Every structure is written in structure tokens, then in C-alpha cells.
Amino acid sequence: MTPRIGVVHARDAGIRVHTALLELLHASLPRVGVLDQGTFACDLRGMVRLIGPPGVWGERAVAAARRQGIGCAIGVASAPFVARVLAERTPPGANSELSADMERAFLAPLRVNVLPLEAALVEELGLLGIRHIGEFADLPAGAVLDRFGQAAALAHALAHGDEAPLVHASPPRRRIRARRVWDDPVHLREQLVFALRAVVDEVVASLVRDGLAALRLGLRLDRAEGGPLRFERLILPPTANAAALLRSLRWALEEWLPEGQFVGCALEATEVEPARGRQIGLFAPDGARLEEALAVARHLRSRLGPGRVLRAEVVDADARLPERAAQLTEVTS
Amino acid sequence: MGGATVDLRLARAISRAKSRFGAAAVATGSVLERRQRERRFATGTSLDLVLGGGIAPGEPLALIGRGSCGKLSVALRLAAASQQDGGMVAWIDPCASLDVVAAVRAGVDLDRLIIVRPGSRDDTLLAGAAALRSDGFRMVAVDAGPRSISAGAARFAAGLDLDDVAPLLPIVHGSVAALLVIAETRGRRTALPALAVERVAWDERFGRTRGWTFSVSRGGAHALFHTSAFSSNLTDLGMREQLRVAAG
Numbered sequence: 180m181t182p183r184i185g186v187v188h189a190r191d192a193g194i195r196v197h198t199a200l201l202e203l204l205h206a207s208l209p210r211v212g213v214l215d216q217g218t219f220a221c222d223l224r225g226m227v228r229l230i231g232p233p234g235v236w237g238e239r240a241v242a243a244a245r246r247q248g249i250g251c252a253i254g255v256a257s258a259p260f261v262a263r264v265l266a267e268r269t270p271p272g273a274n275s276e277l278s279a280d281m282e283r284a285f286l287a288p289l290r291v292n293v294l295p296l297e298a299a300l301v302e303e304l305g306l307l308g309i310r311h312i313g314e315f316a317d318l319p320a321g322a323v324l325d326r327f328g329q330a331a332a333l334a335h336a337l338a339h340g341d342e343a344p345l346v347h348a349s350p351p352r353r354r355i356r357a358r359r360v361w362d363d364p365v366h367l368r369e370q371l372v373f374a375l376r377a378v379v380d381e382v383v384a385s386l387v388r389d390g391l392a393a394l395r396l397g398l399r400l401d402r403a404e405g406g407p408l409r410f411e412r413l414i415l416p417p418t419a420n421a422a423a424l425l426r427s428l429r430w431a432l433e434e435w436l437p438e439g440q441f442v443g444c445a446l447e448a449t450e451v452e453p454a455r456g457r458q459i460g461l462f463a464p465d466g467a468r469l470e471e472a473l474a475v476a477r478h479l480r481s482r483l484g485p486g487r488v489l490r491a492e493v494v495d496a497d498a499r500l501p502e503r504a505a506q507l508t509e510v511t512s
Numbered sequence: 513m514g515g516a517t518v519d520l521r522l523a524r525a526i527s528r529a530k531s532r533f534g535a536a537a538v539a540t541g542s543v544l545e546r547r548q549r550e551r552r553f554a555t556g557t558s559l560d561l562v563l564g565g566g567i568a569p570g571e572p573l574a575l576i577g578r579g580s581c582g583k584l585s586v587a588l589r590l591a592a593a594s595q596q597d598g599g600m601v602a603w604i605d606p607c608a609s610l611d612v613v614a615a616v617r618a619g620v621d622l623d624r625l626i627i628v629r630p631g632s633r634d635d636t637l638l639a640g641a642a643a644l645r646s647d648g649f650r651m652v653a654v655d656a657g658p659r660s661i662s663a664g665a666a667r668f669a670a671g672l673d674l675d676d677v678a679p680l681l682p683i684v685h686g687s688v689a690a691l692l693v694i695a696e697t698r699g700r701r702t703a704l705p706a707l708a709v710e711r712v713a714w715d716e717r718f719g720r721t722r723g724w725t726f727s728v729s730r731g732g733a734h735a736l737f738h739t740s741a742f743s744s745n746l747t748d749l750g751m752r753e754q755l756r757v758a759a760g
Binding site: 429430475476488 | 517519520521523524526527598599600602610611612613615616622623624625626627628629630631635638639642643645646647648649650
């Protein structure tokens with residue numbers, strides 16, 4: 180069987196290395212899954228005409244990572260588990276490839292704790308004299324299932340190399356952004372907000388298509404004279420609602436917009452998260468508006484200062500003085 | 513690039529049309545459709561007959577009347593009506609004159625009421641504009657406060673009258689919220705749909721005032737209400753024409 184799964188492993192990878200390596204792999208392959216921090220499974224099936232044989236791809240990938248200052252090792256096998264074990268035993272900056280008929284021989288001398296087994300089970304196997312994967316693989320599958328349970332049976336299948344060559348791929352991060360260049364410069368805030376509607380609509384269409392909600396927006400305004408202005412807005416709760424996004428941008432422009440002629444803009448959803456479905460309207464059709472209203476209230480509190488935006492509750496309806504009948508509290512959440 | 517230029521030219525054309533023919537002259541198809549879909553907030557009283565079914569989202573309405581004539585009772589009843597489906601109300605109260613207990617008695621849900629007490633005219637407009645532009649509120653009420661405070665030499669810090677809220681009018685036409693302005697006098701420069709609230713008769717007993725009857729009118733329609741001075745209860749007496757017929 181032709182090796183089809185490549186595992187890329189960067190030892191002790193931090194977030195920066197993890198992100199850089201993931202972007203690098205996404206740039207060259209359509210199906211890349213994250214196994215662990217710094218460890219990625221790449222589905223190489225059907226890719227020979229595009230990227231060449233797995234060995235050639237491995238060399239190129241290692242060289243590309245090295246150019247970014249990342250030392251990673253690559254193991255190529257027919258199953259993700261074998262490829263991962265191989266990659267973890269390959270020195271950084273090298274790639275190894277294992278043919279299907281050699282996989283069982285490769286695994287056989289390794290300690291049984293390489294398999295995803297609980298420590299207690301590894302100890303129990305050791306007491307039974309089973310210390311290597313080869314010995315564990317020689318046990319009858321039915322007996323392993325009966326005696327040690329489902330998890331051990333799965334590990335037994337891995338020891339046999341019976342794992343399906345599946346990669347749970349995550350889609351590459353797509354930049355959700357929209358740009359406009361205006362022939363006539365804009366200098367009024369209202370015109371700017373109006374012109375931003377088209378950009379927001381474009382970003383929202385992308386968010387909706389991908390089932391995402393924007394958590395952070397980045398807006399760049401290009402000026403006719405001087406450098407561009409950059410705004411960043413945190414959207415809470417995250418949303419793909421055009422009105423909410425535009426409102427947040429409007430607030431940013433109301434708070435701070437210097438004089439100038441603006442000739443273009445670029446809007447990007449710099450941070451997104453999956454759009455969560457909300458069960459609204461169960462008890463009241465307008466229930467969803469509460470969040471919006473509270474967001475406006477918090478915004479007003481930040482603009483008007485403390486003691487200006489309030490909620491009320493009745494503490495003593497029969498009090499002789501009206502000020503004692505009710506209590507006003509600051510809107511904070 | 514061409515599309516962006518068209519956007520800007522369209523924005524300028526819309527801006528010119530609105531400044532020349534009024535804020536309601538131009539509305540997008542979606543806004544019109546939404547307005548038609550949005551139902552009016554009905555109070556379930558004779559007030560609905562005067563208002564043509566209730567107060568509508570995206571429209572301004574002024575309650576005009578002298579001090580202690582019943583404007584606030586009517587306003588609170590309208591606020592309660594706009595909360596019927598769980599909607600939020602922003603009560604902009606520069607004079608800090610809202611009686612919370614009276615609001616509760618009028619049926620206002622305090623959990624769905626945000627009270628804003630701005631310190632200046634600009635802050636009032638800022639709060640009103642933010643609330644109207646959001647999708648969060650069903651009604652934005654601006655209580656301009658008593659005339660004796662807001663006008664004259666000893667002008668209150670907020671210093672509001674009906675003309676002061678004119679900048680909110682273009683915004684309300686594209687909003688999902690209704691704008692309710694409570695003032696003592698009509699504006700000199702600003703015309704907006706208004707209900708005149710007038711006291712008709714005092715209700716006295718043993719020389720003490722127990723309440724009063726007032727009318728809420730627009731055009732030829734007059735709705736009569738009675739309010740109790742002690743409990744703030746608002747009693748719907750019906751339309752004046754109906755009472756005339758009943759009285760023979």
C-alpha cells in the first residue's frame with residue numbers, strides 16, 4: 180500500500196511555531212488536521228501529481244519550515260498513528276517514510292506505553308509479560324476486548340496497523356475582509372458610515388457563509404494625506420449581524436475621527452468564532468433585543484460617565500418619599 | 513471602484529433629498545417593508561383610537577401639555593405597550609423626574625427599562641441617537657421636563673424643549689424604535705405628530721383634590737382619561753363623542 184498520511188511534528192512547539200507551521204501546511208495541502216500542539220496530520224491521498232511523491236513533499240516541507248526557523252520532523256506511513264510515532268522518532272529537519280509492509284515490524288519493538296493506553300493497563304500488561312507492541316499485537320483481538328475493554332481493543336487495532344487513514348482536517352483560516360477605494364474623498368462622518376455599509380455587508384456575507392460571528396473587527400481608513408488610520412473594535416457578544424457591526428464602527432468614529440479626506444477603507448474580521456445558535460423568542464419575540472440594548476447602555480455609560488445610565492427597582496412602594504420608594508443602580512452588565 | 517463612487521453619490525443625493533423634503537422622504541425598500549411588518553404598540557385604551565391603532569415604530573410622537581395634566585401617565589402607558597412583546601424602552605430623563613413607582617403602576621416592566629439622565633443637550637441627543645440607531649429598543653422616550661425649569665433665566669442644565677430634539681427626527685425614521693417626546697409646548701421650528709394633553713376637570717372631594725380628568729386629542733378625536741392623584745391609576749373614560757352620545 181502506498182503511504183498516504185504524513186505527520187509533521189515540531190518538538191516543544193509554542194503557539195507561534197504551531198500557528199506558523201499550520202499556515203505553511205495549509206498553503207500547500209487541502210487537508211491538514213491538528214493532532215496536538217505542533218503535530219499535524221496531512222492527508223496525501225491523490226496528491227502525487229500536484230506535490231510529487233510523499234518523500235519529495237516531505238523534503239520540501241522540512242526545507243520550507245527551516246526557512247522560517249522551525250525545525251520539524253516528518254513521518255509518512257499508511258495510518259496516522261504509525262506516521263506520528265515515526266515522526267516523533269525522526270530527528271528534526273529530516274523526514275522518514277515507511278512502507279505498509281514494514282509498519283508492523285517498525286512498531287513491534289516499541290514499548291507498549293507508546294500506544295494510547297492508561298498507565299494502570301500498561302502496568303497490568305507488564306505483569307502479564309507483555310512489554311512491547313509486537314507482543315500485544317499477537318494477542319487475539321477478541322480476548323483483548325473481553326479482558327481489557329474497548330480502549331485496549333482500539334489500541335490493539337493500532338498495534339496491528341488497522342487504523343483507517345482518516346484525517347480530521349480543519350479548513351485553513353480565511354481572511355474575511357473587504358476593501359473599497361473611493362474616487363471622491365469622503366470627509367463627513369455620516370457619509371463615511373454610509374459608505375462603510377457596503378463593506379460591512381460584504382464581510383457579513385462571508386461570515387454567514389462560513390457560519391462565523393465576528394469577535395474583533397479591524398478597520399483601516401486610507402487618508403488622502405498622511406498615513407492610514409486604524410481602528411480595532413471588540414464585538415461583544417460576537418455577531419454576524421450587519422447592523423450591530425456597523426453600529427460598533429459608528430461608535431468608534433463618533434468617539435474619535437480626526438479631520439481629513441478619506442479615500443478608501445479596508446475592513447477585516449480579525450477574530451472570529453463559530454456563530455452560536457440562540458433560542459430566542461421562546462417567551463418573548465423581542466428577547467434578543469435585550470443584549471443589544473445593554474450594549475448600547477454600556478456604551479452610553481462609557482460616554483456619559485457614572486450615574487447617568489441606570490436601571491430601577493422598587494424597594495418600598497408605600498414609602499412616603501419617592502426617592503425611598505425606588506432604587507437606581509448603574510448599568511454594568 | 514465604480515460601485516464605491518456610486519455609493520457616495522447616492523449618499524449625497526439621499527442627504528440632499530432629506531434636507532430638502534424631510535427625513536421621511538427617502539426610505540429603503542427594506543425599511544418600508546419592515547415598518548409594514550412591525551405592528552403598532554397598542555395600549556388597549558381609547559388612546560389607540562386617537563393614534564390610529566397605537567404608536568408605530570420608526571415614527572416620532574410628541575405629548576404636549578401643561579404641567580400636571582397627565583402627559584407622563586399617557587407616556588408610561590405607551591412605554592408599557594411597547595414592552596408587551598419583551599421590547600426594551602430607553603427613558604431619557606434629563607430632569608430626573610421619572611417616578612419609578614408610577615411607572616410600575618402603569619404597567620412598565622423595570623427589567624426592560626433603561627433610564628438615562630444626561631447632563632446636557634448634547635448628551636441627550638447622543639443618548640437618543642445611540643438608542644434609536646440600535647436594534648435594541650422599541651421605544652425611546654425623551655422627557656423634556658417642566659417648562660418652568662427648562663426655560664427662562666434659571667435654565668436647567670439640560671435645557672430641553674421640543675426644538676432641541678429635532679436632530680433625532682431623521683434618525684427615528686430608519687429606526688425600529690418609536691420616539692416619544694414629552695414637552696410642555698410645541699416647537700417653534702419643529703413640527704412633529706403630537707397629541708395634545710389637556711386637563712378637563714379637577715376631581716375634588718371635601719375640598720381636597722383626588723385627581724383630574726384630562727383629554728388626549730389629535731385632529732377631531734378626543735380620548736378622555738381620569739387619573740388619581742394618590743395612586744397614579746389611569747382610568748379610560750372612552751372617546752368624547754361616545755360620551756356625548758351616551759349623555760344624550
